[in-house]
Amino acid sequence: MAKTAISIDHIARVEGHGNVHVVINDGVVENVEMNIVEPARLFESMVKGRSFKDCSYISSRICGICSPSHCLTDIKAVEAAFGVEVSERTKKLRELLVYGSYLQNHASHLFVFVVPDFVGYPSVFPLAESNPELFAQALELKRLGNDLCTKVGGRSIHPITAVVGGFTHEIKREEYLELAERMEAMIPFACETVDLFSSFRITEFQSANDMLAMVEENYYPVQSSPTLRLIEEDATFDTADYLNYLEEYEVAHSGALFTRSVKTKKPVFTSALSRINASWGNLSRQAKVMSAKAGLRPTEKNPMKNNLAQAIELVDALIRCSAICRDLAYMEGDSKPVDFEVKAGRGVGMTEAPRGVVFHDLEFDDAGRVVHASIITPTAQNLGALEADMRQLAGILAEENLDEEYIRMEIAKLVRAYDPCISCSVH
Amino acid sequence: MPYQERRRSITPRVVVVGLASCFGCQLQITNQEQYLTDVLGQIEVVYWQMTSSEPMPDSFDVAVIEGAVTNRESEETVRELREKASKIITIGACAVTAGIPGIAAKDYEDRPHEVYNTIPEACGELIAPRSVGSVIDVDYEVRCCPIDFYEFVQVLSAALYGSNHKLRTTTMCTECKQKENICFYAKGEICLGLVTVGGCQARCPSLGRPCNGCRGISPSANLESARQSVIKYGLSVDEFNEKLEMFNQTNTQFTGEEAAVEEAR
Numbered sequence: 001m002a003k004t005a006i007s008i009d010h011i012a013r014v015e016g017h018g019n020v021h022v023v024i025n026d027g028v029v030e031n032v033e034m035n036i037v038e039p040a041r042l043f044e045s046m047v048k049g050r051s052f053k054d055c056s057y058i059s060s061r062i063c064g065i066c067s068p069s070h071c072l073t074d075i076k077a078v079e080a081a082f083g084v085e086v087s088e089r090t091k092k093l094r095e096l097l098v099y100g101s102y103l104q105n106h107a108s109h110l111f112v113f114v115v116p117d118f119v120g121y122p123s124v125f126p127l128a129e130s131n132p133e134l135f136a137q138a139l140e141l142k143r144l145g146n147d148l149c150t151k152v153g154g155r156s157i158h159p160i161t162a163v164v165g166g167f168t169h170e171i172k173r174e175e176y177l178e179l180a181e182r183m184e185a186m187i188p189f190a191c192e193t194v195d196l197f198s199s200f201r202i203t204e205f206q207s208a209n210d211m212l213a214m215v216e217e218n219y220y221p222v223q224s225s226p227t228l229r230l231i232e233e234d235a236t237f238d239t240a241d242y243l244n245y246l247e248e249y250e251v252a253h254s255g256a257l258f259t260r261s262v263k264t265k266k267p268v269f270t271s272a273l274s275r276i277n278a279s280w281g282n283l284s285r286q287a288k289v290m291s292a293k294a295g296l297r298p299t300e301k302n303p304m305k306n307n308l309a310q311a312i313e314l315v316d317a318l319i320r321c322s323a324i325c326r327d328l329a330y331m332e333g334d335s336k337p338v339d340f341e342v343k344a345g346r347g348v349g350m351t352e353a354p355r356g357v358v359f360h361d362l363e364f365d366d367a368g369r370v371v372h373a374s375i376i377t378p379t380a381q382n383l384g385a386l387e388a389d390m391r392q393l394a395g396i397l398a399e400e401n402l403d404e405e406y407i408r409m410e411i412a413k414l415v416r417a418y419d420p421c422i423s424c425s426v427h
Numbered sequence: 428m429p430y431q432e433r434r435r436s437i438t439p440r441v442v443v444v445g446l447a448s449c450f451g452c453q454l455q456i457t458n459q460e461q462y463l464t465d466v467l468g469q470i471e472v473v474y475w476q477m478t479s480s481e482p483m484p485d486s487f488d489v490a491v492i493e494g495a496v497t498n499r500e501s502e503e504t505v506r507e508l509r510e511k512a513s514k515i516i517t518i519g520a521c522a523v524t525a526g527i528p529g530i531a532a533k534d535y536e537d538r539p540h541e542v543y544n545t546i547p548e549a550c551g552e553l554i555a556p557r558s559v560g561s562v563i564d565v566d567y568e569v570r571c572c573p574i575d576f577y578e579f580v581q582v583l584s585a586a587l588y589g590s591n592h593k594l595r596t597t598t599m600c601t602e603c604k605q606k607e608n609i610c611f612y613a614k615g616e617i618c619l620g621l622v623t624v625g626g627c628q629a630r631c632p633s634l635g636r637p638c639n640g641c642r643g644i645s646p647s648a649n650l651e652s653a654r655q656s657v658i659k660y661g662l663s664v665d666e667f668n669e670k671l672e673m674f675n676q677t678n679t680q681f682t683g684e685e686a687a688v689e690e691a692r
């Protein structure tokens with residue numbers, strides 16, 4: 001086999017603009033690049049000099065697709081800097097907001113972006129015609145996610161009500177109960193989704209990358225814990241120390257900075273799969289049963305299984321959110337923003353966005369203005385890992401002498417398994 | 428004429444393009460799944476990079492543009508769209524007023540270096556963020572960050588079939604008072620509803636949060652008298668100005684006038 005150059009310009013069905021280039025020479029992979037061609041908006045420079053009050057409002061606009069996560073992570077950074085403690089009720093509402101985003105994102109990524117790969121359509125619209133029932137239920141699940149974000153945040157994207165210290169508005173008891181019922185009614189479909197994704201044939205391979213996720217004792221955390229874990233490196237650390245464990249670096253072919261482990265220099269993969277690997281034991285019972293049935297157990301190193309992991313998280317999220325909504329309907333206390341004192345200092349906020357761990361690192365002067373900001377998104381962390389896995393996958397397929405078109409398809413599938421959010425990665 | 432071809436000749440062909448943005452406005456459209464197929468039924472989306480892998484065609488009727496112009500490449504893209512499309516609709520604050528990306532317009536030259544040591548080639552030739560309307564003529568706008576889906580449908584039908592729908596010019600306060608919200612100024616907080624064009628039903632003040640002006644400044648707003656009110660309530664005019672700059676560059680350099688000058692050169 002001679003030299004093969006595979007280029008996919010504007011890779012479709014991902015969030016944002018990116019190109020892939022793979023060069024294979026005589027069965028050997030020579031070069032692999034994931035180019036991010038999204039125009040940079042320079043958010044870090046935009047929040048500089050601005051008040052803590054506007055900060056989360058601006059940085060939520062890094063990405064509409066996971067805006068609740070950016071908004072909340074930014075708020076948590078401010079709270080870490082000022083030493084703000086929020087109420088139990090606020091914490092529950094925040095968890096709902098994050099999960100609303102999971103339901104939106106996982107459902108649309110899986111059904112709109114990934115399913116066409118396995119049923120062979122260029123876009124989702126033919127699917128709407130060929131299997132309207134599946135499509136309708138998928139849309140209903142996504143709508144539930146949007147409604148959850150709207151009820152809690154005031155709008156399906158770019159939350160209005162979430163501010164430093166609490167929430168400016170809350171819905172009524174009946175609305176929480178209605179949400180709980182709708183979630184419970186969707187659980188069977190989420191379980192079918194797990195079965196559907198476990199039926200898709202994927203290329204088997206073991207990634208050499210490390211995985212990163214938020215961890216908490218006896219809980220499957222998405223926003224509640226300050227602790228992180230690098231699974232392979234076997235390192236557990238506090239968010240405030242993240243720079244001792246993770247480092248960003250520039251590459252010429254990408255507008256996004258890449259991330260790797262400080263110690264092992266291995267690229268890091270953060271995702272639904274990383275969360276399930278790190279907290280499998282803390283999944284709700286039904287989600288764990290579904291995961292085991294689908295053959296996903298820790299430590300699963302095939303990144304192609306990330307879509308399956310997302311499906312499992314749908315089951316888990318519905319179960320958790322219905323319980324939280326029932327709690328909120330009857331629990332005492334409120335979520336009104338608490339009082340706090342503005343002071344100089346640095347704070348790092350970290351949450352599990354749908355696509356993995358996101359950091360907002362903010363430093364304030366004593367008037368509460370941003371002196372320095374650094375934002376690390378899940379996709380920026382994952383780009384290095386994605387390139388490494390693409391290289392490995394292309395190598396395996398080239399060795400098997402598979403044709404160019406097949407390799408191209410498999411690489412596109414891998415990219416969509418990673419579920420990059422490119423608009424996030426270049427901010 | 429065979430049915431397929433006839434259908435093609437009468438169904439408006441639409442392209443949706445994203446520039447520097449958060450994708451949120453496009454998402455607002457895809458988020459209304461239940462009505463999406465109804466709306467899409469009357470048009471043919473011939474290019475929507477966010478949802479499909481088909482390439483952009485050479486001819487179409489309407490171009491829907493999201494995002495601000497932040498590099499020479501996107502400047503070229505919008506000019507090309509203007510040439511090919513008979514109607515241009517901009518969606519969202521980014522495209523209409525330069526929105527949040529526009530914050531970076533001030534002292535732009537220094538900014539890329541605050542984020543990168545060496546600016547990656549992939550960024551293209553960066554220019555200070557500007558609205559689409561400052562580069563080309565725009566026929567219709569859908570405002571706010573993010574847009575409202577129903578408003579988008581309204582504007583799209585106006586673009587396709589015409590309408591005598593008049594643009595609102597009153598400020599937000601009219602709608603806010605109808606909702607019987609307590610005014611933020613009475614609580615000692617700055618709210619940009621005072622100068623922002625109405626139409627969102629005072630969405631934020633109704634949820635306990637002051638307006639940040641994402642809909643843009645109202646043509647009937649009086650900025651000077653608004654600043655006087657801010658002083659009257661004992662609040663800071665600097666803070667008011669700073670908030671205003673979040674979605675509305677008052678720096679004319681990037682609001683259109685400058686582009687016209689550049690063009691004339």
Ligand code: SF4
Pocket residue numbers: 061064158448449450451452453493494518519520521522526527571572573574
């Ligand atoms: S206007 Fe707002 S929601 Fe729309 S693309 Fe721009 S930042 Fe996103």
Ligand code: SF4
Pocket residue numbers: 599600601603604608609610611612618619620621629632638
């Ligand atoms: S709260 Fe804002 S929008 Fe409402 S009346 Fe006061 S200034 Fe106007």
Ligand code: SF4
Pocket residue numbers: 571572620623627629630631632637638639640641642643
């Ligand atoms: S209230 Fe102001 S900030 Fe909120 S949506 Fe309306 S115009 Fe935008």
